Amino acid sequence: MNVIGPAVAPVGQPTRTAASGHAWVGPTLVGIALVSLVIWIVVFLRTPLATMPLYFGADYFVLDATSMLFLLVINAVFLGISVYMSSRFSTSAHLAEKIKFRAALSLAFMVAMNLGVLSNNLLVLWAFIELTTLCLAPLVAQGEGKDARRVAWHYLLYSSMSLALPFLGFMCLTRSAALQGQDLSFALDQLAATLLAHDGSGDSWQRLGFALMLFGLGSKLGLAPLYGWMPETYEAAPTSTSALLAAVQFNISVVAVFRIFQVFRVHEISFVSHELLIMGCLSLTVAAVQVMAARNYKRLIAYACVSSSGVIAIGLSVGKAAAYGVVLYIVSNAFVKALLFLTAGRLRGVYGTNQVAALSGVIRVLPFSGLLFAVGTFALLGFPPFGSFMAEMLILSGIIQAGNLIAFALMCTMLTIIFVATGRSIFPMLWGPSERQGPAIVETWVTALPKLGFVTALVLLGVYTPPPISALLVAVAQSIGGQ
Amino acid sequence: MRLPLILFLLAAVIPVFFGKIRSAPFWLSLQALALAWNGAAHQEGWTVHGVVALVEVIAVRAVIAPLLLRRAIRLRGEPNADLMPSNLFAWAIGVALIVLVFDFGGAAMADAPALALGVVGGMVAIALLLLSTNHSPPAQLVAVLFMENGIAVFESLLPEPWAWPVHGTLTAVYLVTVGVGGWLIGTPTGQATIEAGTTRGEAS
Numbered sequence: 001m002n003v004i005g006p007a008v009a010p011v012g013q014p015t016r017t018a019a020s021g022h023a024w025v026g027p028t029l030v031g032i033a034l035v036s037l038v039i040w041i042v043v044f045l046r047t048p049l050a051t052m053p054l055y056f057g058a059d060y061f062v063l064d065a066t067s068m069l070f071l072l073v074i075n076a077v078f079l080g081i082s083v084y085m086s087s088r089f090s091t092s093a094h095l096a097e098k099i100k101f102r103a104a105l106s107l108a109f110m111v112a113m114n115l116g117v118l119s120n121n122l123l124v125l126w127a128f129i130e131l132t133t134l135c136l137a138p139l140v141a142q143g144e145g146k147d148a149r150r151v152a153w154h155y156l157l158y159s160s161m162s163l164a165l166p167f168l169g170f171m172c173l174t175r176s177a178a179l180q181g182q183d184l185s186f187a188l189d190q191l192a193a194t195l196l197a198h199d200g201s202g203d204s205w206q207r208l209g210f211a212l213m214l215f216g217l218g219s220k221l222g223l224a225p226l227y228g229w230m231p232e233t234y235e236a237a238p239t240s241t242s243a244l245l246a247a248v249q250f251n252i253s254v255v256a257v258f259r260i261f262q263v264f265r266v267h268e269i270s271f272v273s274h275e276l277l278i279m280g281c282l283s284l285t286v287a288a289v290q291v292m293a294a295r296n297y298k299r300l301i302a303y304a305c306v307s308s309s310g311v312i313a314i315g316l317s318v319g320k321a322a323a324y325g326v327v328l329y330i331v332s333n334a335f336v337k338a339l340l341f342l343t344a345g346r347l348r349g350v351y352g353t354n355q356v357a358a359l360s361g362v363i364r365v366l367p368f369s370g371l372l373f374a375v376g377t378f379a380l381l382g383f384p385p386f387g388s389f390m391a392e393m394l395i396l397s398g399i400i401q402a403g404n405l406i407a408f409a410l411m412c413t414m415l416t417i418i419f420v421a422t423g424r425s426i427f428p429m430l431w432g433p434s435e436r437q438g439p440a441i442v443e444t445w446v447t448a449l450p451k452l453g454f455v456t457a458l459v460l461l462g463v464y465t466p467p468p469i470s471a472l473l474v475a476v477a478q479s480i481g482g483q
Numbered sequence: 484m485r486l487p488l489i490l491f492l493l494a495a496v497i498p499v500f501f502g503k504i505r506s507a508p509f510w511l512s513l514q515a516l517a518l519a520w521n522g523a524a525h526q527e528g529w530t531v532h533g534v535v536a537l538v539e540v541i542a543v544r545a546v547i548a549p550l551l552l553r554r555a556i557r558l559r560g561e562p563n564a565d566l567m568p569s570n571l572f573a574w575a576i577g578v579a580l581i582v583l584v585f586d587f588g589g590a591a592m593a594d595a596p597a598l599a600l601g602v603v604g605g606m607v608a609i610a611l612l613l614l615s616t617n618h619s620p621p622a623q624l625v626a627v628l629f630m631e632n633g634i635a636v637f638e639s640l641l642p643e644p645w646a647w648p649v650h651g652t653l654t655a656v657y658l659v660t661v662g663v664g665g666w667l668i669g670t671p672t673g674q675a676t677i678e679a680g681t682t683r684g685e686a687s
Binding site for chain 2: 058060121123128130131157164167168170171174175178184
């Protein structure tokens, strides 16, 4: 059965309703995303790692291994999301009405993301994280249901509160520098030099500042205890916005954490390892309990994202041996989350609900999307041959090498619970008896291509990583203290 | 220069204990004026950067943001309640926080940056107290703006004023926060739902 039709075929049930006057917006969005990705690929291919870091824009921006890797990831993911948005614009009357608004905010969000990832100044990076939130909040408010605007407001509120904590951390660093008679610059390269000029171990203000920064950014990553905004927002937002939140915006918070690690690794950072370890273990435990209770597949993916953040936090707390695994895990997760949310949007578009109980036999109704959802679920759960499998193995190996057997046991137990609970909800949804009659719904190549691209990237990360990408991953891992 | 900082703190503390939600834009303006005074007091000579930064604080934080907040509060149409609900528990915590802030500043009276640090810490604490005691969205937005004003005091801790890009980006954050926040809370929950005729799954 041919389940993927020509590019012009209708996508399932919705009728073609795009306002003809705005028909150019979707393709333009895709075009800009494509051009942006191509530019960064060219920059990557033409800029040897040995020549990095390159400073520009009065040293407010830097192109180094970290920014290069995340620029490639976020722009690749955004290209897929923009294709999805473009296809939805052309098949939904409601979306067609808001097409300019959504496209403009998405582009503004990506500009802020790109500049934020390139930032060489902690204050500017902080401001860009806040700006990405301010771009996404109105998009979250476009979700269905009367709660969408309330959820968007909560998201904005949570973000403002959690980002106040890193700012308090900056203040602590300033106080530390003042007490030591130093002038503190927030340029990342100079900040590291200033901290090095101290006695080498950092004073209490520095430690407090570091801890506050990580705690605040932990909230943006969805780490317990400040994870409450994440499931609510991912569920209420339109699917494309959920994908932007989970697979793109998440990465700017990761970059901020990496930047802080790069600055502070000159010191002994073991005092925050415990903070990260506790937040990571707590997140895994919370996610395991909530995944068992979840009856909504978008919420289930959201809790799986909380568990992913937990794995990242545990990996970062171990450092050294697990660093490469953490970087690989983060990159893999961007593709996994994009794949899952975009496919979930397809299911939502056809079935009109997010409830797991209302869906059965998806693989027969939507063979291609059902298959991709299954693939995404397996990748999310860390199955071979995907990159997430390799990454989890490396992180677990790092934990063993660090001798933290309690964390190892807890992580294995919680991941097993999450696997069983996810399978119990998702597998009947995919392979159960179908109540819908009629032939399978045809899906277009246009919408299929980005998702296939995500799957290809995931498999490549797990099986064969091209040498330039591998070198980039290693460079980033080394920058955060990896071996 | 401690006077503007003390005025700034008073403009945050008084409305929390005695102010109504509709008076919040006025207090926000007052905070911004104190902020501008503090910024001017830190300048060793009038430079273009200093003048523009001053104008920006007055225009954005003392005029535009309070007007946007006032508009959002009016559109929301909620009763003009206390900014922080008047109950003994909230008052006790509030007073304790203020005492702690002054204690923090008082411990280093000779050290102006320590006072500034205390003011910023106090503002964040007051904002968190407001958020934990009042669930009304306009009051929550006021808390966020109080906190962002507190963050702006941070500049006075630094030996050099922020460079243009930092100033511009942080001002943009403040302005967009009040703009987006005002837009989100400007319509009571339930009225801003999907337009008629939208089928389930369409917005995805």
